[in-house]
Amino acid sequence: MKRLLLTIAFLLSIAAMNAQELKANLNINTSQVQGTNKSVFEALEQDLKQFINDTKWTDMTFRENEKIDCNFALIVNSYTDGLMMCEMQISASRPVYGTSYTTTLFMFRDVNVNFHYQEFDRLELDRSSYDNNLTAIIAYYAYIIIGCDLDSYSLKGGTNMFTQAEQIVNTCQSKSDENEVAGWPAFERKTTRNRYALVNNLLDMKFEGLREFYYEYHRLALDNMAKNVDNARARIAEKMPMLRQLNRENPNAVLVVSFTDAKNDELINIFKKGTPEEKDKVYDSLTAINPTLTSRYDEIKTEK
Numbered sequence: 001m002k003r004l005l006l007t008i009a010f011l012l013s014i015a016a017m018n019a020q021e022l023k024a025n026l027n028i029n030t031s032q033v034q035g036t037n038k039s040v041f042e043a044l045e046q047d048l049k050q051f052i053n054d055t056k057w058t059d060m061t062f063r064e065n066e067k068i069d070c071n072f073a074l075i076v077n078s079y080t081d082g083l084m085m086c087e088m089q090i091s092a093s094r095p096v097y098g099t100s101y102t103t104t105l106f107m108f109r110d111v112n113v114n115f116h117y118q119e120f121d122r123l124e125l126d127r128s129s130y131d132n133n134l135t136a137i138i139a140y141y142a143y144i145i146i147g148c149d150l151d152s153y154s155l156k157g158g159t160n161m162f163t164q165a166e167q168i169v170n171t172c173q174s175k176s177d178e179n180e181v182a183g184w185p186a187f188e189r190k191t192t193r194n195r196y197a198l199v200n201n202l203l204d205m206k207f208e209g210l211r212e213f214y215y216e217y218h219r220l221a222l223d224n225m226a227k228n229v230d231n232a233r234a235r236i237a238e239k240m241p242m243l244r245q246l247n248r249e250n251p252n253a254v255l256v257v258s259f260t261d262a263k264n265d266e267l268i269n270i271f272k273k274g275t276p277e278e279k280d281k282v283y284d285s286l287t288a289i290n291p292t293l294t295s296r297y298d299e300i301k302t303e304k
Contacts, residue, residue: 112183
């Protein structure tokens with residue numbers, strides 16, 4: 001009996017050591033689709049959630065408590081002859097060391113999530129071809145999320161993951177279906193904030209400073225905020241003008257927009273308590289990057 005218990009404990013520990021990387025929540029909004037049997041969407045939601053959470057995306061070891069919390073919100077705009085035309089909001093977060101607080105690592109809205117799916121279709125990942133557009137898109141964002149998580153713990157630690165995402169982009173740009181190819185090419189009429197642009201920014205040397213700041217922001221500032229909030233806040237404020245300059249040199253760059261989308265509320269809350277000089281740096285940087293949100297950023301200046 002003792003040997004059996006030891007064996008079970010060992011097997012459980014091995015399973016925990018090899019746990020998948022993502023802990024995903026997924027929901028599908030079908031309010032814009034009328035007259036369609038909803039069972040297909042229920043099947044898709046169940047299959048897709050299982051696919052994301054059960055796939056082992058890397059050869060790294062993740063314990064159960066190290067899984068990356070993430071959310072996929074799929075909005076179905078139309079469903080005709082097995083073709084779903086969708087948008088998707090993707091986000092991921094991680095805990096901040098020494099606190100009960102979680103910080104948003106990544107936030108992105110993809111307006112070209114189009115794929116063929118019918119009830120009882122199996123979702124399988126073929127890394128040699130990525131012929132299934134839905135699983136290709138999910139794999140792409142899985143690597144982006146894991147890469148962002150790694151970048152937040154070590155300087156440019158997510159490069160290999162971003163390279164995996166880039167390979168998916170390169171493969172999927174040759175899709176023959178004009179609906180499914182959307183989101184993968186370098187140039188598109190509908191939006192310049194697509195999957196190609198995001199991973200291109202992440203691996204472009206022009207944005208190396210932002211990736212360095214990303215590491216400093218999370219590992220050297222947020223993770224040390226419980227010990228010394230003033231030093232952590234000062235470290236973030238010091239680099240905000242760099243973000244502003246990067247946006248000036250690369251107007252509306254998807255990586256800068258994605259970073260501020262993820263961090264807007266957090267930055268406002270952090271710098272409400274900042275020094276006047278810190279408030280000025282952060283406020284001036286954020287309003288220059290996204291002037292449409294000036295009224296929100298005003299909270300930084302009005303808080304005493």
